[in-house]
Each structure stands twice: as structure tokens, then as C-alpha cells.
Amino acid sequence: MSDTVERPETGLFWKALLLPAALIALWAAADAAGWSNRDLFVSPLQVVQSAIAGFADGSLSGATAATLLRALAGWIIGAGAGLLVGTLIGISGLARGLFNPTINSLRQIALFAWIPLLSAWFGNGETMKITLIALGAFFPMALGAQAGCQNVPEGWREVGKVLELSRRDTLRSIILPAAMPSIVAGAELSLNVAWLGTFGAEYLIGTGYINGMGDGLGAYLAAAREYARMDQVLLGVLFLGLIGVTLDRLVIGFSRKAIPWHRH
Template sequence: MSHTVSFNRNAVRILQTTLKAVLLPVVFIALWAVASQQNWIDAKLIPSPLLVLQKAVAVLQQPSFIDGLTESLARNFIGYGIGAVAGVLFGILIASSRLSNWLMAPSFHVLRQISLFAWLPLISTFLGQGHGAKILFITLSVFYPVALHTFEGVSSISHKYREVAAVYQFPRLFAFRKLILPGASAQIFVGLQLGLIFAWLATIGSEFLLANYGNGLGNIVIQGRQAFDVELIIFGMLLIGTVGVLLNSILTWIERKVLAWQQAG
């Protein structure tokens, strides 16, 4: 009986979340369709949802679409993985070691004030406009938020926990795994969430700004702009946004699984 009640509650919660997520887009598309039908907007500048849907069907059937999607996701995952791991390790290092903090934290805080897009000319000078340049740009976009939130999470652990570890003479690695890391995990995931958002923005941004090499979802919008194909531009924008939401949803699901013990407590 309790399992049935729990299942029903979860189902209702999922339904409510889904309805809240789709309500505004559905209303927007309905208003857009009415405005197009009544000729309230210039169809040459803003085509109807039906025309965008027809363009989407045509693009989705092209083999180059899968290639572009795969290429964008591959660069995103590689850059995100490198940046996230490096950011977590660096954040832990400067939060756990006074010497490391003294040596590296000032430079880190100065460098993170530099706009990410200001790095692109330097990156392209040394690495060109290929995959390596794009992945490095994505890595940088992930590294800073992950490192900062990891540092804040580890630094915010109460000294009481550290004193307990010292009193019981826990090995440093054991104390870190059992006390420090669990306490900082929520803040670390905040950094990982922000890093994922920045990674996807950097993935598409690098395809716009380093567009002379390779394929990707950003090329859909570029091709639409060059051909003044507004349907293609709008479809590309919606597709990029949808993929970003899906990536964020996957990480949110992972976070809930990993931090389930905190929610239960």
C-alpha cells in the first residue's frame, strides 16, 4: 500500500513538473500560430510554426544533421569532462592547502574575471580553429565555475568536522572522503550545473566564432543566416535550446541520485 501511495505521489509530481515546463511554450506557440494565421506579423520575417516544423522535418532527415549533433555533443562532453575534473581538483587543492591557496588563488581570481570570449583570439592563434581550439574554449568555460564552487563548498565545511577528524585521528584521505566531500557535494554540484550550462553555450559559441572547420549544430543557424532562411534559423535556435535543457535534466537526475541521502535526511 505504501509503495502504491509513493508511486502515485511521484507520478503526480512528475506530471505537475511536466505541465509547468510545457505550459508557457505551448501558449507561446499558440499565440505565434494565431498571429501568423491572422497576418499580424510579417511572414517573411517571422514564419509560421507550421513552416518551421516543415523545415525541421526536412533537416532531421538529412544525414549531415546526425553528424553535426554528434560532433557538437562530442566536443561538449570532452570539454566538460576535462574542465569539470580539473575544476573539482583545483578547487579542492586551494581549499585544503594554505600554501596552494596563497600561491594560486589570487591568480585564479584575476583570470576568471577575463571574459571567456576574450580568450578566443589567443586560443585560435596557437591552435587554429579546429576541434582542439573549441574543446579548450569549452574546458575553460567549465573550469572556472566548477573550481570556484568546489572551493566554496570545501571551505564552508564547519571546523567541528575537522576537529572530530583530528580528535579521532582519522587519516586525511578517510576524513576527506567521509566528512569533507559529502559536506561539500551540494555546492560542487551547483558548480557542475553552471559548468554544464557554460559548456553548452561555449560549444555553440565556438561553432559560431570558429566556424571555418568542422560541423555542429551551430552550423544550422549559420547556414540559415547566410541563406536568409528564417525557418532554419528558428529551428536551429529551438534545437540548441532543447538539447541544452535535456543535458541539464540528465545532470539534475544524476545529482538527485547522488545526493539522495541528503534529501532523505
Template structure:
């Protein structure tokens, strides 16, 4: 008799992923019920729900979340596009690698927030500076992923192209770029994660600013909550950052499953 094993269904995975958050919420509620919470450190779940209702009612919370999301996506698109172009160039051209790879590798070692003083001196503390900081964060992982994908195409793939006498253009479109897709997607995921972290850091550390009239973003929301010791707003802002970050990560994972299903669980 043969037995077969099947992978856990996606609904099953979702339920398993919810076990830990649900357990933490239950523990949080029980601590509040027994009066074990210190309001200066952790407020009650009911207080956070009331604050969420108020934030949605006056539009401040969705406005801040939308401003942060738009700011993150704008910087990410700019940085990832430039990174993709640079990575493809470095991956395909030995001359370009010799000229630019050492410099890019050196700049990649600089921590993202270490760019803030220099960018502030050049661009001020407005929207252009925030977007540039996010783009810098997105540039390097995308460039690295694209370069690795184009440069490390397996030799048998290239040999097939030579055997069937593909020209340069066909070699790129039919052999090199398809083989580079997994590395490019890995760079996409990492660049988006860093862009999201950079967005929060830019909003939290640099200060106020407006994008399309929608407010300062979740980073400024959390900075203000800290200044006024509003732990309910701090918890709510952190929760929104986590939920949006998870949604962006799921989007990239779904894209990867469609483009390279044979490499995805």
C-alpha cells in the first residue's frame, strides 16, 4: 500500500500563522482583566480599539498609513528601477564591473540612516530628501540581485544558446533574463523590505512633511505619540506598520509564485 503526502493547504498555513498573534492577544486581555498591566508600558486592548475607532473617524490614521505607503512605493519604484538597470549592466558587462562594481560595493556598506546627514545637507528635510533616502535603500539590494542573476547564469544554459546559434538579443531574452528572474525577485523582496523600513525611519527621524496633502505618515504619527506618552497610539501605529509590511511581503511572494512556481513552496 502506498501513502501520499500533500502539502499543507494555504488556509491551513494561514490558521497556523495566526496561532501566535491570537495567543498574545489572549494573554494581553487576561493581563488587563487581572489588572497586571502598567499603563505606562502597555495599555489595555480596549483602549487601543477606542483609539483606532477615533483615528478612523477623523481620518488621521488611514491618512497617515496611505501617506507612508505612497511615500514607500514612490521611493522604491525609483530606487528599484535604477538598481535593476545598474545590476543588469554590471551582470552583462565585464568593463562596467571593472569600472563601477568596486564603488557600488563600497557604498553598499554604508548603513541606510548614515545617509541622512549628507542628504539633508543637499536636499533639506522635505519630501525630496525622504524619497531619495528610500530610493537609496531600495537601489542596492535590487542591483545586487539583478547582477547576480545575469552574471551567474548556469553554463549549460549559455551552451544551449550557442548550440542553436542564438544572436545577442535572443540570448538575452530567451536565456539570460529568464534564468535571472529568481535572483531579481529575491532582490525585489529585499529592496521592498528595506524601502519600507527606510520610509518609517525617514518619517520618524526627519520630522514633518506632506505628500499629496495627506499628512506626515505613520513615522510622524509614532513620533508624536511618543512625545505625548500615548502608548495606545504607539501600539496602534506599530500594528499598522506591521500589517502593511506583511501585505507588501505577501504581494512579492505571490508574484514570485506566479513567475517561478517551481522554486516556491
């Protein structure tokens, strides 16, 4: 049974690599034929050499580590708060009336529009960056948790009443398991927004350090742009995409463990 499930996914994985491989081959061919502008689009070999040099001197590995730490720290804080607030709103009509209008208004504000206000409050260091990331992660998680808890079928709630479960036991045994697909979807979207927010914070505000590891991939890209290092620009973009996809796949893998009955 497991083989019949895993083989199609393996086939889809390899098929998904066909387009990136074709694009890289086309890129290499265009460079070899002299069709590309070397000032704007360097060869794949130069990007590989830049990656090797970046890992050798620690600039690329340090920037990657700093970005991952910021993204995960902000996501954990923001998604955790969103899960609590969203669950409360989803199970309480009073909380829904109190918080929903404010949350719905605040989430309409573009994430990077918060930067001037947060900079004034916290400066341009790590506190400001992680607060911005957490803010971006909060709203998708809160909305996912609220939708999941609020849309639990009434018949399932009646089961809790028949079994004379307490509110806590009803929440733990009925509402949260039923809401898990929406919660996991909110977590996935929350992580995506947190990752984008991390890059934006680092690119626009390239100050501050985590354990001396540098300003992150956003600042790495900003510096590469300033010095017209297109090999580093392309390398930074590729790393951001690869790490983002990896994080997304990790969340999907977790969701398959957490809610095996749900189709993804």
C-alpha cells in the first residue's frame, strides 16, 4: 500500500525538476553562445564559483544562518500568538465581537508599511526585524485558526455535550482536531509571509548582527547590488528560493503527520 502512495509523489518530484533543469541548461547555452549580457546575467559557472567562495569565507553561510534564525524566531512568535488569538476568536462569540473588527482592519495594512513605525519604536536592530516578521506571521495564522475553530460542524459540538465534556476537553478532543486542516494551512501561509518579511527587513534595513554572522541574505543581496556583483545577486536569489521551498515542504511534511486523514 505504501509503495502505491509513494511512487506517484516520487515521479512528481522528478517531473518538478525538469523545468528548473531546462532553464539552467538554456541559461548555460545562451551564455556559451554569447547571447546574454555578461554585465547583467553571468554564467552558471560564475554563480557556482561564487557559492564556493561564499561558503569558504563564511559570508554566504553566515548570511543564510542569520536569515533562517530571524525567520524562524519571528515565525514562532507570530504564529504562536496567532494560534492563541485565532482559537479564542473561533470559539468565543464575545472575543469575535471584540477583536475581529480590529484584526480585520490591521491586516489590510501592507507589511512593509509598518517599518517606519516599528523603526521609531524599536530602532533598526534585531527587535525591530523580528517584530516585523512576527507581525507578518500573525495574521495568516490567526485567520486559519479562527476559520478552523469557527467552522467545526455543530453536530460534533453536540457530541461533546452528550458526553458531558468540559469546555477544555471539548476544545482539546473535538474542536482542535477538527480545525487542524485550517490551522496547518494558516501555518504554511504564515511561514511564507514570515520568509518574505525576513528578506524585506534585511534588504531594507541592513543593520544588526546575530552572533556575528552578518545581516542575512537580504543585506547580502543589497550589498551585491551596490557593488554590481551579479553572480552574488543571482546566488542570493537562488538561495532564497531554495530555502523557501524547503521550509514549505517541511510544513507540508509535518501536516501529513499531524492530519494524515486530510488530502494535501
